[in-house]
Amino acid sequence: MNCKQIQELLPLYVGRDLEDKRARLIATHLQSCTGCAGSAAEYEETRRLLQGFAPPTFAEATYDGIRQQVWREIEREEARARSLPELIAGLFRPRLSWAVATAVLVAVSLFAFYFIANRGNERREVAEVQPKASPQRPGATASTSPSPALRENSAPSNQGADRNKGSDNVLAGSGDPTRPTPRRKRLEKTVERQAVAVVTPSRGVGPSLQTNASPQNPGDSEKMLRVEMQTKDPNIRIIWFSPQRNKQDSPGKFSKGV
Amino acid sequence: MALAIEIQMPVNALTQSQPSLTLLIERAAAGEAAAFEQIMIHSQQRVMAMTWRILGNEADARDASQEVFLRVYKYLGRFKQDQDFFAWLYQITVNVCRDIGKKRQNEGGRFMSLDADDEGGAGIVPANQRDAEEEYLRTQERDLIAKAIATLPHKERASIVLRDIEGLSTEEVARILKSTSTTVRSQISSARKKIKIYCGQYLRRTEQPSNEL
Numbered sequence: 236m237n238c239k240q241i242q243e244l245l246p247l248y249v250g251r252d253l254e255d256k257r258a259r260l261i262a263t264h265l266q267s268c269t270g271c272a273g274s275a276a277e278y279e280e281t282r283r284l285l286q287g288f289a290p291p292t293f294a295e296a297t298y299d300g301i302r303q304q305v306w307r308e309i310e311r312e313e314a315r316a317r318s319l320p321e322l323i324a325g326l327f328r329p330r331l332s333w334a335v336a337t338a339v340l341v342a343v344s345l346f347a348f349y350f351i352a353n354r355g356n357e358r359r360e361v362a363e364v365q366p367k368a369s370p371q372r373p374g375a376t377a378s379t380s381p382s383p384a385l386r387e388n389s390a391p392s393n394q395g396a397d398r399n400k401g402s403d404n405v406l407a408g409s410g411d412p413t414r415p416t417p418r419r420k421r422l423e424k425t426v427e428r429q430a431v432a433v434v435t436p437s438r439g440v441g442p443s444l445q446t447n448a449s450p451q452n453p454g455d456s457e458k459m460l461r462v463e464m465q466t467k468d469p470n471i472r473i474i475w476f477s478p479q480r481n482k483q484d485s486p487g488k489f490s491k492g493v
Numbered sequence: 494m495a496l497a498i499e500i501q502m503p504v505n506a507l508t509q510s511q512p513s514l515t516l517l518i519e520r521a522a523a524g525e526a527a528a529f530e531q532i533m534i535h536s537q538q539r540v541m542a543m544t545w546r547i548l549g550n551e552a553d554a555r556d557a558s559q560e561v562f563l564r565v566y567k568y569l570g571r572f573k574q575d576q577d578f579f580a581w582l583y584q585i586t587v588n589v590c591r592d593i594g595k596k597r598q599n600e601g602g603r604f605m606s607l608d609a610d611d612e613g614g615a616g617i618v619p620a621n622q623r624d625a626e627e628e629y630l631r632t633q634e635r636d637l638i639a640k641a642i643a644t645l646p647h648k649e650r651a652s653i654v655l656r657d658i659e660g661l662s663t664e665e666v667a668r669i670l671k672s673t674s675t676t677v678r679s680q681i682s683s684a685r686k687k688i689k690i691y692c693g694q695y696l697r698r699t700e701q702p703s704n705e706l
Contacts, residue, residue, distance in 0.1 A: 246685035
């Protein structure tokens with residue numbers, strides 16, 4: 236090994252940080268090279284100074300002060316940690332907010348479900364062209380086809396339809412045709428009621444009146460008239476609803492003949 | 494009673510009383526204030542000495558020691574019982590000293606270069622001039638080394654303090670600094686060269702007037 240290499244390894248050599256083989260080689264070199272030996276001595280001196288690098292003796296008061304300061308800081312941190320959650324809770328209570336948000340979500344979901352279901356029932360109601368069961372007046376024919384007919388819904392009994400009054404006046408018995416339609420809540424009741432009868436005039440051509448309603452309870456005095464008028468154009472149908480309060484003597488009695 | 498006896502024992506006896514230290518650590522981690530107080534008492538001298546050696550002055554050493562104990566308190570729950578407590582403590586101390594050293598540098602503080610003229614140098618009595626009081630000599634040597642160490646970058650400073658002053662092995666130093674033995678050896682070698690050059694320059698500067706005489 237040459238002096239340059241030895242000089243590079245001297246810092247580790249004096250600190251006993253070299254492996255034995257290299258350390259022996261350096262020791263051998265130092266015995267014959269005064270320059271490298273002088274450098275080694277300087278490194279040894281520096282190392283002696285480092286090992287003797289003792290801090291001054293600190294007073295007990297210094298250590299006491301350090302500990303007291305540490306405890307003060309710990310108390311401060313803990314007080315801050317305690318107050319911070321309370322502060323946040325005062326402004327924003329997570330649990331309460333979650334509860335409120337969940338309740339709002341449930342309410343909105345229920346409303347949406349109710350709304351959508353209602354609309355679905357409406358469509359079903361519109362699609363119900365034919366009533367389910369109804370006794371028919373003699374001479375009257377039940378119309379099951381979407382022929383030009385004016386249909387009226389009322390709330391007769393289970394067995395029969397409450398026939399509309401006045402066959403010519405297609406709007407008779409249908410309540411006030413000028414009332415705004417539709418009444419969705421009552422439409423629900425209508426949907427639940429049994430279809431009663433479809434009465435169409437035997438005249439054939441022309442609008443026909445169809446009544447399709449039955450009371451939920453036989454003694455129910457409130458009837459919903461659903462007036463459905465099919466124009467000559469099969470794509471156009473007019474439907475309106477009106478309440479009809481009608482006391483019934485017996486279910487299924489026709490109050491109107493066609 | 495047993496704890497009171499331990500307070501009076503010398504610091505190096507702590508390694509012999511490891512089981513009691515383990516118990517203290519467990520109790521302190523569980524939240525017992527008295528146990529943590531004992532841990533501080535047992536390790537305050539070691540921490541203060543190390544922070545003073547790395548940072549070079551008492552004020553910074555005090556600040557650093559406080560921060561070290563605060564971090565020990567905060568992270569004592571994460572300390573694993575199979576770890577060496579003092580190695581863990583050294584790790585925290587080195588990190589705190591690095592943070593404070595950076596802060597001081599940013600404030601334009603105490604960083605010293607090899608060429609800087611320092612006030613303390615004028616007061617150092619050359620070793621060959623006269624027999625000075627031992628304490629004064631020790632003070633001067635201490636100041637010299639403190640200044641030499643202050644010129645080192647943080648990693649070399651930590652390596653040289655842990656290896657040459659605290660007496661830890663290269664492997665232990667590597668573990669504390671989260672580095673490899675090869676890297677630590679390289680840092681130690683570089684640190685020793687720089688300290689030797691600094692001390693040599695300084696001593697040559699102070700020897701010249703006597704040589705002229």
